[in-house]
Structures are given as C-alpha cells and as structure tokens.
Amino acid sequence: MQALMMNSQLMISSILVHAERNFPETEIVSVTADEPLHRYTYQDFAARSRKLANALEKLGAKFGDRIGTLAWNDYRHLELYYAVSGSGMVCHTINPKLFPDQIAYIIKHAQDKLLFVDVLVMPLLEALKPHLSEVSGFIVMTDKAHMPQTSLENVWCYEELIAEQSDVFTWPHFDENTASSMCYTSGTTGNPKGVVYSHRSTLLHALGGSLPDVTNASTHETIMPVVPMFHVNAWGIPYAGIMAGSKLVLPGPKMADGETLQFLIANEGITYSSGVPTIWLALLDYLDKSKTKVHKLSRVTVGGAACPRSIIERFKAYGTTVVQGWGMTETSPLGTVFCLKRGMEDLSDSELVDLQCKQGRGVFGIEMRIVDENNQELPWDGVAFGALKVRGPWVASGYYGMSQEPGTEGCPVDEHGWFETGDVATIDPNGFMQITDRTKDVIKSGGEWVSSIEIENAALSHPKIAEAAAIGRYHPKWTERPLLVAILAEGVEATASEIIAFLSQTLHKWSLPDDVVFVKELPHTATGKLNKLALRKTFEDYQFPESH
C-alpha cells in the first residue's frame, strides 16, 4: 500500500532557500586570495548564488554538465556548491595539489565543461593548457582588479560575470537521485576514480551528520571547515552548517598555517572546526610557541588519518575536545564518529582518551560489519579484526564510468551489497570501531592477520627509529611473516635483534617482525602516505634469514 505523503524530493537548493528565509543576517567570513577577511551574510550569499546560476546558464552550461572547481575554502567556492548543484549540474571539486597529470586526467575523464579556478591555481592550469581543449571556458575566481594575465582562452572574471546577472532565479525541482557533485579519489595504483554524490545522499548525510550525537550542528555554532572543499565536500560542512544557520568561517588557502588558524578561531569566535591531524599539529605548535589561546573552540573533528594520542591530549590542555571520525570519499564521508553512550559518563580521563583514539561509533544511516576471509561476520568484541564493510544511502555504489555491478571488477561493492572499505578494523562491544590496517597491507601469517600499523606504531616508540614500515614477506611455513623496514634517527646505529627485543615488550609474539632492515628512505604517495606497494616491490625477492 502506497503512503499518502507529499513527493518532495530532497534538493540541495532547499538548504539555501531555508537558510536565506530563516537566517538572512547570519555571517559567512572568508579568507581569499584577493581579500584577507571577506564578510557577508546568508542573504548576500543566496542572492549571489542565484546570480551565478544565471551566469552558468549564460555560459551555456546545461543540466547534468560537470562544472570543475580548483579552489580553496571561500565564499565563491560555496556559491559554486549551491549554484551548480542547485541548477542540476554537477559540482566537480578537484584537488589542486594532485600531480598535474592526475589533474589533467580527472578533468578529461569527468568531461568538465567549465572550470572555476582560484587565482593561485592559474599557473598550474596554464601548464596543462594542451590537455584542456575540451573545456569550453575558464572562470577566474576573483575581481577585475586581481585578474591575472593568462595564455588561456575563453577566460572570464568571476565578479564581472555575476555582476551583470539578475539575482532572480527559481531553483528547479527534479529527481533527488540526480548527480549533485563529484570528487575523485586517488589510491596507490591506477587512475583516480570518480565518486558521484546525489542530492538525496547529500541531504541525508547533512541530516544524519548534524544529529546531537554526531556533529551537533546548530545555529549557535561558529564553524570553520579546515578540511578543503575539494576533499569530500569539506566533510559536508558547507551543507550541514548552512542548514543549521551556523556562522561559517572559510579559511582560504592558508589552511596549514597555525597563526592564521589561531587568528580566525580567536577573532571570529569559532566553536567547532574539522581537519586532518597535520593541520592540528600546526595549530597546536603555534599555540604553544605564541602562548595564545582558542577559548571558544569546544571541539574539533579529526579525520583523514588516525589521530595521534598526543593531539588529543594537547587539545585537552587548551579546553578543546577531539572528536575523531572515520570515513572515505566513497562514504560522503561520515561513517563513524566519537560519541559517548549513555552510561559512559563516569569514565576516567585516560579511559576517555583511549576511546577518543578509536575511530568512533557508527552513525545512524551507516551499517557496518567486519568479516573474515570467508566473508563471515566477526563479533564486536574489540579483539577480532576483519575487513570493514559498510552500506547506507550516502555510500558509493560504484565509480564514474566503471562497473556498477556488485561483485565485479572495478565495482567496490561486494555481491551482497556491502561497500568494501579496504580497511581492517575491530569493533568493541560499545560499537567503537578502530582501524587496525589496510586490507592490502595486513600481514597474513599462518591463518592469522597481523596489523602492519600496530608494528609500525610500536617501532616508532623506539628512540632510535625515525620512520618505519611493516610489510608481509613470503615465509615457507607461515605463508607470510612481518618484515620491518626502518629509517634510523640521524647519527645512531642499531641491530635488528635489538629492535625486536624492544618490540617484544609490547607486541604479541605472533606480531613480532622476523627481521628488521634499515634503509635511508621509504617511498611515499602523492598525498604523503607510506607507499607499501612500492616497498613490497623493492623487497620482492627478500628472504628471511632463518625459517623457524
């Protein structure tokens, strides 16, 4: 039996309409390449977004067209989020820090019709000119006074373009499963792959992600996304924050600069922020050095990489709670978030930090499970670890231009409809998930799984070790055993047996590396992560010194 409820499709434009109507006076503050502290209201933002929608139409962009952006976190990028998606086009955010050939590949693969580009990114784009013949126009995100000289053709100035447009535009209504934005994810192998979000997935993610036990986004918050807007839609804050009527602060290109962050947090009264661990290290180091404070900053969401305990403890001293979360480009990204359950109110400080070190509990909307090699579900006992799989309305069903058939090559969804995250994790009885490794990096030894990350963390606590990577290598009896590859700190020497003896104090016997090899450098990916694929290749013919 069909229900008798209105068929109101979930539209990204409805966020803008609601926000303008209910919070016209709320501020959005931006740092941009051409203005140190730009400030306007939701009302201005909504009117300019409508002008931009008219401008897109004028430039010949059509429903379904991909509109690329190469830009930092500021109000113009925010206007693009709403004008492009609101018009039924696809806002394709591109990371300007990728390798140039990856950027060229992504623009071509997505068939971007127009590119909106930050002034700072223009030199990069000019270098790519021969690869951009299919792009019909470039819009430089600045005003006339700051327009750069350029060898590119079909170039417009953002401010000039929208200045001549009407601010009257009626957002169209259409199927909520229409593509709203896309974001390419690049791994260690192969070409970047495009994740395509929908209006529906974006709105459900914003609703589920704003709940009190998730990010608790409210009109009373001042939110600064330090995670870039080209990185999984800045974790959804440009949607959730506007939906709630929060004051938004967009830090522009200087996101890794502790001084800028402290200035914005203190002067704009930021209560909530989010970013990757390295960003917070920069802020904390600046705070320590400058003896400045971040009084109102009640919490920061940390994701993108495991958050070191030290960051949690250092933030605590400044009165800020670290909320660790886990997600992927393919999960919009919200999968898990740190949140205490009722009954956990009396934890000791160190028990609390232990939990903050985990990746958090599953949010409503995301189902998660861990499975063994035979796809059998493992218990939530905090000990068993297996491949992490998730499903839900904001999880990718496949990549752009690749197979959408579950269980087939190129499709990240298994034949039972679960997305394979590529992570290996434990889940404790309270539902706190902890990533222990990547599926492809876990060391499979005698039917047991050994976490390479656990070995690396233990090794890094040795004062003589500067950097370390653990990989599985062939062993005649156990199939694989762990090999530790380490860089020694400057000017020190060590032996393998000395390191192994040290590790035996903290690691289970089964997780102890069989050997340690010292090297001068370790391979890394474009985004700075250890490239274990390359390392395994280097040590392809390695043999353990003795077989026990």
Next chain:
Amino acid sequence: MQALMMNSQLMISSILVHAERNFPETEIVSVTADEPLHRYTYQDFAARSRKLANALEKLGAKFGDRIGTLAWNDYRHLELYYAVSGSGMVCHTINPKLFPDQIAYIIKHAQDKLLFVDVLVMPLLEALKPHLSEVSGFIVMTDKAHMPQTSLENVWCYEELIAEQSDVFTWPHFDENTASSMCYTSGTTGNPKGVVYSHRSTLLHALGGSLPDVTNASTHETIMPVVPMFHVNAWGIPYAGIMAGSKLVLPGPKMADGETLQFLIANEGITYSSGVPTIWLALLDYLDKSKTKVHKLSRVTVGGAACPRSIIERFKAYGTTVVQGWGMTETSPLGTVFCLKRGMEDLSDSELVDLQCKQGRGVFGIEMRIVDENNQELPWDGVAFGALKVRGPWVASGYYGMSQEPGTEGCPVDEHGWFETGDVATIDPNGFMQITDRTKDVIKSGGEWVSSIEIENAALSHPKIAEAAAIGRYHPKWTERPLLVAILAEGVEATASEIIAFLSQTLHKWSLPDDVVFVKELPHTATGKLNKLALRKTFEDYQFPESH
C-alpha cells in the same frame, strides 16, 4: 546525470536494527494495565518485535494489511510500531477516546485486518461487536493471567501468541514510499479522515526532528512521551528516541495523572517530555500541592493547543524550559518548534517568554508561507496574518480513500502543491510563527481579518467571564462583525457595554465585538474544543442591535 550512490531505502526497521546493535543495554520502562513498572532493554525489545513479526505472519496478516491498535503508551504498543511497519504492514493507531461510532467507522474505513487492544479498551470493543465483522482477529495486549472474559470471537492473548514464536526474523526491504502507519483525524464536520505515513516520511521526520535546534534527541536523554501513541505517532518520539538510543519511559494509561507523572519523572530521571497543555497543568498542580520536584526535567515540548503563558512561567520556576511547537496529524506532526537563533542570546526573561508563547520557527524540511485571500504571499513582519500553508516530505498529500488531486474537493493540497493547514497565522522577521485563528473561525470584516481567539483571550481576562467564544455575524455594512458569546462566572452579573468597555483597553477598535450575549453553556467537540460551527448555527438569525 544519475548519481552513483547506494539505493538504500529509508526503512523503519533500520532504526530497530541500529538501536539493537548500538544500544542493546538501554532501557525502556513502561506503565501497563497489568504491570505498574515494566522494565526491559532494547535487546529484549528488538527480539520481541521479531517474535511479533512472526506472530503477525502466523495470523495471516500480509504486506500492506492494516493492523489496528487501541492502546496506551507502553512497550507492547512500541513493539507493534516496529513489527507491523517493519513487516510492510500498516500500523493503524486508533484513539480509544473517540465516540464509539467514530471508532467503528474508522476500523471499517481502514479495513483493519487485526486489532490489538489494551485490556482497558475491551468493554468498548465488545459494545462495538456488531460493527467488527470484517476484523479477523483480536489480540488482547496482556498476559494469560490478566486475560479478560470476552464475548468477542477469534481472540488471542498477546504474550501467549509471541511466546511460541521464534525471535529470528529478517526485516524485508521494500520501497520507502510504502505505507507504514496511519492515523485518523476528526474535525468538527464530516467523518474522520485517514492520514497515511510512509517509511520515508517517518525517517525524514525522525532525522529532521532530532536536530540540535529541534528536539535535540540524544543518547544521553531520558524521554517520556506523554502525548499518546495514537496521536500522530506520539509526535514521532518512538522513532526519534530509539534512533538516538535514548532511555524511553512510556507512562501507560495514567497520562493525565500528575502524581504518576511526577513519580516517573523523578524516579526514572526524565530529562525531556512532551504533551498537550492540560497534561502539564495536571503535573504543575500536583507539584505545587505536593511540594515535589522534577529536578532533571530540562525541557518539555508542548503542542496540540496553544500553550498558556502561565504554564511557561510555572515550569520556569521548576527549572524546566517549555518548548512550544506546532503541527498537525497531516504534518507528522512537526511543523514549527521554539528555538532561539544565534544573536538572540541576550533576551530579557519576559522577551524570552513572549517568544515561547509563539508556535516556534519552521524546522528544516518544512516550508511555510502565509497568504491572503487571493493566495498572495504575505510578509514575515509579525503583523500581517493570513492562511498558513506548508509543504515538505512529511506533509500529507491527501486522505485515505479521498481525492489526491491538488485543488479538488476533499484534497487538502492547493493547486500549487501547498497543504492548507486551516490555521491563520503571523510570522515575525525572525521566523517565529504564531497561530491567530482557524481559517473558518476568523471574522472577515470590511476586507480585514479579525482573530476570534484574540477577542476570546481578552474576554477571558475579565474576572466575571468564565468562558467565551467570538464568532462573526452578518453586518449590512461590514459583511461580518464580531459577536462575543460568554458564560458569566457563578453568581455575577454583567452588561454587554461593561464588557466591551473593558475589552477596549486591550483590543484594537476594529476587533472590538459589536455585542456580547450571555449564555448558560457553549457547545464543544468530542475532543473538548469550542464548537464554533454549532455556535454559528445557533446564532444564525442573530442581528446586531444597531448598524454603525
């Protein structure tokens, strides 16, 4: 362009699955007809709901069948919410306090296949026996020891029925627009009309309604819905509370009893509750009389009727904030809720209460507008008042068995897709909506609208007036002018001109009644509201004493 996100349908059963997995130990406490204080966990609740789903199958209920309930707020009713909807059947909650002929009409109209009945409601049902020939079975919501004698046939005992079932049941997945529950609404005219909710509307309502600035439902709350589960799904708390992992307290049949409410609030540590104004009057009177407290009760949501200022002020003295809301059976019910905006932190106490007296701001998901007689939108200036219209994914598109064609007879949606609430309201520049009248009760005088409620409230502040109703009556020059019909307090006398002189101190000249008629009693509806339709009939031939 289609997005590439999982096609995960929004299912009510997903709330149960999430809750059992993440909060197995969380408590649900109930007062029932057969047990003063029943207590179990989410894990028990989920297992019994699966048993009930198997029982429904055994009784021959099929996908899409309507399953009626005549019951109070307790755990068995909660199990029905999830087992019935989760199985793809329609949980049809019926108000046992309606007139018996209305109940018979509703059961017949919905074609209820089975009826689940509280012991206390059995006598009523037996009296209706001749009208229930199409119902294939009656399940008494109790255990064997408390089974009543009955003249009905095909009767089962709830506890016996589920005791023999397996607790293994896999919730089916299906289209989220499938009917999940239904609730009839009865007005002053015509037969009750059935509103049919979907899985989608219910989940979106739970998500949107749980946001920090709406009800802020979190795992740390202990929530007691005092609004009945047959009244718009207890305003959605059985979904939102379980989704959040809150402790739930269900007060059973004694909901209007101040002593029971105080006992539950104090002993179970209730932090948040919701109900109609009369419930809270009963509680406040009991608190005053017994000198007891409600320490942890931080807020109560009040809806269903305008909340008198005195309730807001009396609750404040007990440390509890009143959150007024507005909604209807047709809006699931959440339309507006009191919530301060950022920048309103420094209001004085009386300014704050002034705002709490309004019906609140529109929640994300509900669009609202006020329009004049020509359907032209009116400004949000707090002065202009017009017909209130809403739309959104949890708003009814029509009634069961009636026209679904917007703008036609019997369909509550106008030709532009807006639901006509039947209320007349103002909206202030901050978005706070205030109901000023019902569309059919507003007095249309010389092209202006006069609020009958404003006149009645002013009249009730006169010490000699016990009850009052204002209606529009024919006037040769102004089409209509207000007539006040009043009941005097016992043993006093008054004249029309005395009352009008008093009213002129607070009402605009235009709103002053042209005459006052004193009567011994006023007509009321089944639910206790003034029946102005009947009153207008009584005064059909009334003529104003002089025409000015």
